[in-house]
Amino acid sequence: MLERAKSGFTRAIPNWVQVRIPRLGDDTRFAYKLLLPAFLMMGIIHFLPIIWGFYISFVQLDASYVSNWWNAPIVGFENYAKIFNPNTIVGAEFWTSLRQTLIFTVGSVIGIYTLGLGTALLLNRDFRGKLAARTLVLVPWIAPAVVTVLTWQMMFRTDTGMINHILRSVGLIDGSFFWLIGPRSIFAITAVWTWQNFPWAAIMLYAGLQSIPEHLYEAAETDGAGRWGKFRYITMPQLKPVSVVIVLLMVVWTLINFTVPYVLLGASPSDSGKVLMLFIYNYAFSNWSFGLGAAMSTVLFIVAMILAYIYYTRVIGGEFEGGAI
Amino acid sequence: MEDTSKRILSRRQLLAGAGAATATGLTGCLGQFTGTTSQTSGDVTLKARHFATSGVEKFYEKHAAKFEEETGISVEIETMGWGNAKQKQLNSITSRDGPDVEEIASTWMPQQVQSDAWMDLNELGASLDGVYDQPTNVAQHDGITAGFPWFWGPRGHLVHQGLLDEAGISEQPSSWDQLVEQSKQFKESFPDKHLFGLPGANNWAVTQYYAMFVWQAGGKLLSGDKSEAVFNSDEAVEALNFYKDLATKHKVAPKASAEWDGPARDSAFINKRIAGTWSSLNTVDKVVSEGDATRDSMAVYKPPAGPNGQSATFYGVNLVGIHPWTDYPDEAAKWLKYLMKPSVNADIASMTGFLPTIKSGFDQEQFSGPLYQTFADEVLPGAKTFPQVIGWGEVEGTIKNAVTDVLTKGVSGDWSEGDTQAALDKAVQQANNVLSEN
Numbered sequence: 078m079l080e081r082a083k084s085g086f087t088r089a090i091p092n093w094v095q096v097r098i099p100r101l102g103d104d105t106r107f108a109y110k111l112l113l114p115a116f117l118m119m120g121i122i123h124f125l126p127i128i129w130g131f132y133i134s135f136v137q138l139d140a141s142y143v144s145n146w147w148n149a150p151i152v153g154f155e156n157y158a159k160i161f162n163p164n165t166i167v168g169a170e171f172w173t174s175l176r177q178t179l180i181f182t183v184g185s186v187i188g189i190y191t192l193g194l195g196t197a198l199l200l201n202r203d204f205r206g207k208l209a210a211r212t213l214v215l216v217p218w219i220a221p222a223v224v225t226v227l228t229w230q231m232m233f234r235t236d237t238g239m240i241n242h243i244l245r246s247v248g249l250i251d252g253s254f255f256w257l258i259g260p261r262s263i264f265a266i267t268a269v270w271t272w273q274n275f276p277w278a279a280i281m282l283y284a285g286l287q288s289i290p291e292h293l294y295e296a297a298e299t300d301g302a303g304r305w306g307k308f309r310y311i312t313m314p315q316l317k318p319v320s321v322v323i324v325l326l327m328v329v330w331t332l333i334n335f336t337v338p339y340v341l342l343g344a345s346p347s348d349s350g351k352v353l354m355l356f357i358y359n360y361a362f363s364n365w366s367f368g369l370g371a372a373m374s375t376v377l378f379i380v381a382m383i384l385a386y387i388y389y390t391r392v393i394g395g396e397f398e399g400g401a402i
Numbered sequence: 403m404e405d406t407s408k409r410i411l412s413r414r415q416l417l418a419g420a421g422a423a424t425a426t427g428l429t430g431c432l433g434q435f436t437g438t439t440s441q442t443s444g445d446v447t448l449k450a451r452h453f454a455t456s457g458v459e460k461f462y463e464k465h466a467a468k469f470e471e472e473t474g475i476s477v478e479i480e481t482m483g484w485g486n487a488k489q490k491q492l493n494s495i496t497s498r499d500g501p502d503v504e505e506i507a508s509t510w511m512p513q514q515v516q517s518d519a520w521m522d523l524n525e526l527g528a529s530l531d532g533v534y535d536q537p538t539n540v541a542q543h544d545g546i547t548a549g550f551p552w553f554w555g556p557r558g559h560l561v562h563q564g565l566l567d568e569a570g571i572s573e574q575p576s577s578w579d580q581l582v583e584q585s586k587q588f589k590e591s592f593p594d595k596h597l598f599g600l601p602g603a604n605n606w607a608v609t610q611y612y613a614m615f616v617w618q619a620g621g622k623l624l625s626g627d628k629s630e631a632v633f634n635s636d637e638a639v640e641a642l643n644f645y646k647d648l649a650t651k652h653k654v655a656p657k658a659s660a661e662w663d664g665p666a667r668d669s670a671f672i673n674k675r676i677a678g679t680w681s682s683l684n685t686v687d688k689v690v691s692e693g694d695a696t697r698d699s700m701a702v703y704k705p706p707a708g709p710n711g712q713s714a715t716f717y718g719v720n721l722v723g724i725h726p727w728t729d730y731p732d733e734a735a736k737w738l739k740y741l742m743k744p745s746v747n748a749d750i751a752s753m754t755g756f757l758p759t760i761k762s763g764f765d766q767e768q769f770s771g772p773l774y775q776t777f778a779d780e781v782l783p784g785a786k787t788f789p790q791v792i793g794w795g796e797v798e799g800t801i802k803n804a805v806t807d808v809l810t811k812g813v814s815g816d817w818s819e820g821d822t823q824a825a826l827d828k829a830v831q832q833a834n835n836v837l838s839e840n
Contacts, residue, residue, distance in 0.1 A: 140513040140792065144495050166796055166832040234666075236658035258603040258661045259810040343604045343663055345802055347810055362488060364795045365513050 134371035143365060156372035167360060167369055173348050174356040175380070181267055181338075181352050182331040188271035189327055190320070193278025200279065201286045211283075218276040226340040229269045233257050233341070262342055262350030270337045274330075278323050285319040286312070325385055332381050353377050446733045447476045451490070451501040453720065454481040456684075457753035465749065469740050475733045477503075494725070495519045502728035503737060506549045506721040508540045512792050515543050520723040522546035526735035528742070536785050537719040537759045543790050549721030550738050551759040553751040555682030556717035556785040557614065558702040558777055562695060565592065565677040574703035576713075578618070578644055581706050585654040588677065598648065599676035601667045602660040603806035609788075609798050610716040611680065612805045615641035617786055618708030623801075624789045624837075631833035633801060634826035640709065642805060642822050646812035660813040680705055680715070683777060684755025702773050704780040717785040719759065757782075793840040797833040804829035 101109070135151055142149035162168040200211055217225065232239045233256040244250045256265045289312065297307050335354045342350040344359060353373065361370025452458050459479065466477040480501065482490050488510065494500030495517050506514065514520060523530075524547050530538050537551030559574065566572075569591040575581040585597040600611050613623060621637030624630065632638070649655040655676065659667070668685065670676045672693040679685070686702070689695050707713040722741060724734040740746060744758070748766035751758040757777060758764060764778045788794060804825040811817035 140516045143492065143513075144498065144517045144519065146496060166800060166836060169832070234658065235661055236656065253657075255661055255810065255814055258806065259814050345606060345799070345806075347603060347806055348803070359799075362492075363799065364793070365492070365517075 130371045130374055133368055134375045136368050136371075138367040138371075140365040143367075149368075152368070156368045157376075159369060160372055160376065167366075167373075170351070170356055170360075171353075171373060174351050174353045175376075177263055177349060177351055178332060178353040178377075180263055181270070181334075182328055184263075184267040185270045185274070185331045186324055186327045188267065189274045189278050190323060192271065192275035193282055193323070194316075196275065196279035197282035197286055200283045211280075214279055215276045217273050222273065222336050223340055225273065226269055226337055229265075229272075230257065230341050233265050257342060258347050260347070260349045262347050266338050266341055266350055266352070269341055270331065270334060273337070274327065278327070281319055281323055282316060285316045289315045321388075325388060328384055328388070329381050332377060332384075445474055445476060446730050447478055448503055448728075448730060448734055448737055449480065449501040450477050450503040450722075450737075451480045451482060452505045453487055453507070454483050455720075455754045457755065458750075461750050461753045465740070465746060469737060472740070473733075473736055475736060477737055491519070498727045500725060500727070502730055502734045503722060503724055505552065506723050508719045508721065508790075509788060509794065509798075511540070511543055511548055511721070512790050512794065515546065515548050516792060518726060520546070520548040521726050521728075521731060523548070523550065523724070523735075523738070526724070526731060526738075528735060528738055532744070532760050532762060534759055534761060534782065536717060536782075536787065537721075540719050540787060540790060541721055549723030550742055552720050552722045552741065552747070553754055553756040554717050554719040554759055554785075555684065555756045556777065556781050557610070557680045557682055557705070557715045558781045559678060559705045560671075560681055560685060560689075561678035561701050561703065562671075562674055562699060563701040564695075564699045565595070565674060568592075569677075574701075575706040577707050577711075578709065582652045582654060585652060589653070592677075595674065596656050596676045597654055598678045599655040599659045599662070599667060599670055600645075600648070600680060601662045601664055602649070603809050604661050604663040604666075606802065607664060608805050608809070609801045610718075612642060612645060612801060613786075613788065614680065614705060614714060614716050615645050615708065617714035617784075618705065618712050619644075620708060620710035620712055624791070624797075628789050628791050629837060631797065631830045631837060633833075634823065634830040637708075637710075638826060639822050642808055642826065644708075645805070646808050646817065646822070649809075650812045650817075657813050660809050682718075682755075683757060683773065686773065687755040697771070697773065700773070702776045702781070704776075704784060712784070714784045714786055715781055717787050719787070720756075791837065791840070793836040796836045800829040800832045800836075 133149075134156055135153060136149045137152045137155070138146055138149045159165050160167055160171045163172055196214055200207065200214070204210075231237070235241060235253045235255050235257075238256070240256060241250065241253045244254070254261060256262065293311050293315070294307055297311055302310065333354055334352070335358065338346065338350055338352050338355045339358075342355075344355075346355065354377070357370050357373045357377070360373070361367050450462075458481065462477070462479045466479070470476045487507070490500075491504065491510070491514070494504075495514065506520070511520075523541075528547070528550065530541060530547065530550070533541075533551055534554075537554050541547055541549050541551050566588070569588045571584050571587060575584050581598065588595070588597040601607055616623060616633060616638045619637040619641040621633065621635050621641060623633045625632050649657050649659050656670070659670075659676075662670070667676075667679060668688060671679050671681075671685070672689050672695075674693070674695075683702075686697065686700055689700065690697055704713045705715050722738060724731060724738065728734050741750070742760070744760045744762040745766060747758045747760045748763040748768050751763060752766075752768035757774070758766070758769065763769065764774065769775075769778070788798065791797075807825050808817065808822050811821055
């Protein structure tokens with residue numbers, strides 16, 4: 078029977094198809110064996126949850142089925158229909174959260190890149206105490222996130238916080254602004270996330286600046302280029318590859334950031350600070366609506382992928398050669 | 403020619419090592435899914451999991467030993483923080499594995515009962531005779547008695563009596579209007595302090611305070627049969643407007659209270675920036691231990707009544723239940739019966755700073771002080787809690803959105819007439835969608 082099946086399978090393959098499985102050498106096979114435990118662990122820890130999350134986004138996994146999740150009915154795209162319908166509770170909040178997440182992401186990436194570039198350009202100049210400055214710049218990035226965010230929370234408090242005090246003393250505001258509740262909470266999380274991450278961008282860009290060949294600037298000077306001309310036509314193009322990496326990673330990291338909004342604004346912030354990760358967590362775990370939570374996570378994953386794709390195809394445009402780093 | 407035998411041997415050793423490490427790692431990961439009930443030397447050891455409330459471990463040190471002496475059954479305690487408790491309980495319910503006995507938060511109970519997380523205590527012969535009616539109603543859900551109400555925390559009107567005396571305020575505020583009047587008097591003596599303060603938009607408990615105002619105004623959250631949300635009634639609108647006006651129009655509370663979370667409110671109360679708040683009894687312990695107040699300098703009253711003369715308050719209750727996957731239901735039932743003794747119930751309440759759920763617990767020595775007796779005589783009769791319905795989490799979410807929206811608009815000056823009604827109408831519509839689905 079097995080033989081017949083085998084021969085049938087062989088007959089089904091046309092003769093012109095030649096499947097060539099490369100013969101692996103002993104060393105290569107041994108290398109794969111060595112890698113196998115790591116692959117197994119990665120599969121279990123990384124890929125299985127992603128596949129499982131994608132699966133349960135099509136399942137009605139709520140309080141009724143938590144204890145017997147294997148019997149949870151498959152509901153097709155019902156969870157997706159609910160989150161895309163602005164007339165449902167989850168749908169109304171999903172769209173608000175998605176909008177706020179995009180504002181948070183765009184604002185943060187612009188802030189991080191701009192501050193990072195400015196800092197990198199400053200660090201690239203020769204001055205006394207450069208090493209100390211370079212180390213100090215890294216402090217926001219290496220300091221424990223929860224501690225720094227809680228410190229920012231104190232600074233943002235309306236009555237006792239330093240931010241309002243400074244703004245009042247320089248005459249920018251009269252009374253006291255609420256930063257942790259209401260429409261300004263999106264500014265608060267964007268500011269803190271930007272502050273935490275600009276050092277990383279600065280160090281990456283500084284490394285990029287260090288690797289730009291000096292003769293390019295000398296040639297530009299010979300051609301009469303000024304400071305702006307050198308920056309525009311040499312520095313920025315040479316930094317393009319590293320900039321791509323920074324922007325891409327920051328977009329993804331910001332989209333999935335949970336710590337800053339959660340610690341700064343609490344579990345259930347005003348609409349303005351309600352980013353998608355926070356909303357997904359709250360909704361799935363407060364209401365035990367894991368199917369809907371998984372559907373929202375999948376949408377967030379797809380949004381991140383689309384943004385990355387657009388960035389690669391439109392902004393990079395295939396010019397990914399040369400340059401710093 | 404290179405001798406590869408040593409290299410091959412070391413590779414094999416490396417492979418074996420990697421395999422062993424993987425196996426060890428996986429075993430470690432799976433370890434948490436193995437049974438947690440253990441039997442040592444022929445004696446039963448029950449596993450109990452509780453919230454990390456201050457005093458619980460001390461209670462176990464004393465009573466687990468006593469219980470073991472009486473029955474030969476030992477009880478081991480594991481504590482969990484509120485931050486990860488829901489996740490831990492969910493993991494146990496999903497895997498049908500975990501502790502034998504566990505603490506239940508009342509607001510999570512309907513979902514957990516629906517998930518078959520708790521045994522019916524009636525089947526194990528446990529009785530809730532002598533327990534206050536309100537916690538008993540919480541314990542009995544969907545036809546079963548899911549847990550024994552262990553202790554509860556009705557919110558009283560806590561005040562720094564010394565500050566009020568200095569301001570010449572000698573009586574408790576019996577109504578909302580009187581609270582506002584007293585605030586004006588208080589401001590004359592203490593222009594930099596406030597008479598009262600509650601957590602605001604940055605706190606989940608904001609829904610509890612809103613519920614108190616609604617009940618005091620004579621309104622309800624859900625209809626009598628719990629099928630419909632009614633927290634957009636005239637009374638409910640008046641309640642939310644009063645909550646908002648406390649920090650704005652009436653200046654009874656600081657404007658900054660709109661963004662307070664629980665710790666920020668506690669800090670203001672401990673440092674006497676506010677003279678009064680609504681909280682459970684354990685806040686008194688916190689104020690005494692962290693501030694310069696003494697128990698004698700503090701007083702508790704029932705919360706003031708709303709326009710229709712009702713004084714109502716919110717309470718939360720912590721229960722203890724038995725999971726259906728336990729191998730020792732009878733032993734676990736014995737432990738619960740031990741916990742139900744009035745003296746033991748009084749002990750846990752006193753050690754955690756909450757109140758006993760068994761009425762005769764108040765006859766115990768620990769509860770003889772005036773603070774406790776005021777709670778027993780004045781506060782408890784008006785204590786209510788959230789409706790126990792499936793989907794309450796989502797309904798509560800809609801209430802919170804509406805309340806925080808109005809509070810935030812109030813303090814930022816963006817509120818206008820009709821905003822409160824509109825916010826509550828929207829929330830009710832969403833809540834009704836949830837209730838109709840369940």
